[in-house]
Amino acid sequence: MAGKTGPYDGPEGLGRFHSELTVWLDEHDTSFPRRACGMSLSDEVARSRANQSRLWQAGWLRYGWPETVGGLGGSRLLRAAVAEQAARRGLFYDTLAAVGEVLGPTVVEAAPGLAERCITPFLDGTEGWCQGFSEPEAGSDLASLRCRAVDAGDHWVVTGQKVWTSYAQFASRMVLLARTGSAEDRHRGITALLVDMDSPGVTVRPLQAINDMAEFSETFFDGVRVSKDRVIGEVGGGWSVAMRMLRHERGGIFWMLSAWLLDELEKLAGTADLGVADDEAVGRLFASVAALRARSWTTQHRLAAGAIETPETSIDKILMATAEQELFDLVRTSLDGVLEFADDESVAWLRSSYMYSRAASVYGGTAEIQRNIVADQVLGLRSP
Incomplete structure (x- = not known):
């Protein structure tokens, strides 16, 4: 220091x-x-x-x-x-760093006592955490999740499944959303819990993705005991915790990703065989990255001042997905078959990044749903 x-x-x-x-x-x-x-x-x-x-x-x-x-x-x-x-x-590793900026601030804000006891090893890199939200039939419609936590006196008993759990195989703990009310309660019957991944009954199965990396996993819970002092926020208040996480996900981590995209754009401009015919695509890409940077920096300041609501950050998500996919579309076309057919390891990472960019308009809420949120909750365009 x-x-x-x-x-x-x-x-x-x-x-x-x-x-x-x-x-x-x-x-x-x-x-x-x-x-x-x-x-x-x-x-x-x-x-x-x-x-x-x-x-x-x-x-x-x-x-x-x-x-x-x-x-x-x-x-x-x-x-x-x-x-x-x-x-x-x-x-x-960018998406790994994203986990810290999503989960850390949320637990500090919603469960300060729990954070004081548990979170420092996560922040200092000693251990990893993961996020247990999506389920096989509860992705974008998170309120329909079915993983259940049953009150057993001094602890909860968790049974169910999560999927697309980033880095679960490397994690010591999971921030888990589980149903503690009835299915009819929807978002009002969900509770957030901090679960130790080495607890009896937790099984993690990595999933090999199209980018040739097993960053995601299925995670199964078979009668897993979770202490009552591991509730994040309030019992039945898990939806509020989830909305906090979305704000943080589109906060510092999107600023980091925008910096990475800008750096990749500079590399592309310096190494790819770009000609006059590429000017329009390069200009559009630069405008997309610049728009993301401008919007994200505004979001950082508004988050720091506590002056932004979750629906507004859907704009950041749309801009980020657009810029990332435009970048790697241009990478693929400008390299004229190298991305598709080259076998050397130096291209393997670029190919993996291109494949991962295809998911940018899906993970964290699909582009279609984000646009609906902006139209409905930001612009007030809801149909009568």
């Missing part, structure tokens, strides 16, 4: 924080492990957590978190500044 001159309050403080962080990262750049050809997913997870731990121990990642969980306080904008630098330097 040497060299910091905080506190980093207000625009001037944020600018000073960014400058000091940049200087420190430049000085220590070669000491951070980077992605290498042929790395397995478990290697990527280990690399990301090692870099996360290094940034936490140096103090940078502790800003923006309350002192009760080992943080150094300050605005969440400080976290966004670190996320941006980490993305542009390739320090984290």
Whole structure:
């Protein structure tokens, strides 16, 4: 933590924080492990957590978190500044880092006592967590979930299944949404729980995806006992917790992803065989990334001020999915068959990224549903 001159309050403080962080990262750049050809997913997870731990121990990642969980306080904008630098330097496996920015703030806000007891090893990279929301018949319609938690006195008994659980095979705990009311209660009968993944009755089955990575898993719960002190928020208040997570998912992590997309765009412009015929596509892509960056930065400030509602962040999700897919569509066409047919490992990562981009308009709420939310809840265009 040497060299910091905080506190980093207000625009001037944020600018000073960014400058000091940049200087420190430049000085220590070669000491951070980077992605290498042929790395397995478990290697990527280990690399990301090692870099996360290094940034936490140096103090940078502790800003923006309350002192009760080992943080150094300050605005969440400080976290966004670190996320941006980490993305542009390739320090984290991006979607793994997203899990921290989604779950961490939610648990701190909704269950501060639980966060004080449990969350620091997650924030400092010692352990991983995962998110248990989607089910085989409850994806975008999350209120129809059927994984059930039954009150058994001093604990809950959880039975059911989750799917598309990111990095569950590497996780120590899961933030789980389970039904504690009746099916007819819909969103009013859901409770959020923090579940230990090594509990008896938890089974994780990784799913090999089209991008040739097993980032997602099916997770099964067979009579899993969860202590009553592991409720996040209130019993029956899981929907509110889920909405908090959506806000955070589209907060700092989208700013990080926008920085990564900007970096990939610069690489593409410098290496691809782009000609005059590509000008329109490149211009449209640049406009999409710039729109995402502008919107996301506004969202960061409004989140920090507590002045944004979840439906508004659907705009960020639409912009992010559009920019990511436009980028990798241009990558594929500009490389003229390399992405489809080359066998060398240097192309394998790019091919995997292209395949993953196809899901950008699906995960976290489909593009169609996000547009309906914007039309209905933001623009007030609901049909009579």
